[in-house]
Amino acid sequence: MARLRGAATTQGEVALSGAVAKTILQLxxxxxxxxxxxxxxxxxxxxxxxxxxxxxxxxxxxxAGTSSAGTPVRDDDSITDALRTTSRITFTxxxxxxxxxxxxxxxxxxxxxxxxxxxxxxxxxGSDRLGIRCTxxxxxNVTGHMIFEE
Numbered sequence: 001m002a003r004l005r006g007a008a009t010t011q012g013e014v015a016l017s018g019a020v021a022k023t024i025l026q027l028x029x030x031x032x033x034x035x036x037x038x039x040x041x042x043x044x045x046x047x048x049x050x051x052x053x054x055x056x057x058x059x060x061x062x063x064a065g066t067s068s069a070g071t072p073v074r075d076d077d078s079i080t081d082a083l084r085t086t087s088r089i090t091f092t093x094x095x096x097x098x099x100x101x102x103x104x105x106x107x108x109x110x111x112x113x114x115x116x117x118x119x120x121x122x123x124x125x126g127s128d129r130l131g132i133r134c135t136x137x138x139x140x141n142v143t144g145h146m147i148f149e150e
Contacts, residue, residue, distance in 0.1 A: 004079065005149050006074055006085060008070055008071075008087035010024050010070075010143050013143055014143070015141055018139055022094070022133065023067075023095055023131045024089075024144050025089060025131065025146060026095060026132075027072075027085060027148060028087065029124040029127060029129075031126050034123055034124060037148050038149055040144065040147065042111055043144070044107075044111060044142050045140060046138075053106055053137075054106050054107075054134050054140065055134065057102070057104075059101060060101065060128065061098055061131045062097075064129070065088075065094050068088065068089055069086065075147070084150060102122075
């Protein structure tokens with residue numbers, strides 16, 4: 001890893017349906033390189049203070065499902081090196097799920113940001129995929145991002 005930091009976002013709100021798991025964002029590592037997930041965030045636009053929390057999972061995925069290409073960007077625009085990590089957004093068919101690495105409950109009127117400390121980062125192997133999947137008890141919109149390092 002050469003300390004090239006990037007960010008991938010949902011590039012807009014993603015609608016969650018009640019009790020249906022939905023991938024909102026996926027990172028895809030380059031074929032010959034590992035990538036470290038440094039952190040992520042989700043934010044919801046719920047209106048009820050009594051709604052149950054949204055389950056947010058960070059998980060390995062083995063396919064792209066049916067989705068569109070996202071556009072990751074460099075954190076430091078003075079660096080001219082191109083990012084090799086890609087992202088997937090706007091899922092209409094869910095990717096194949098692998099191991100769930102982290103699971104959080106987040107109130108749907110709030111958001112959650114996690115920055116991993118040194119030696120806590122999640123490593124994505126070459127050509128592997130890592131996603132954020134949300135399951136909300138009621139319909140709510142979500143935005144999110146993943147910060148990574150190549």
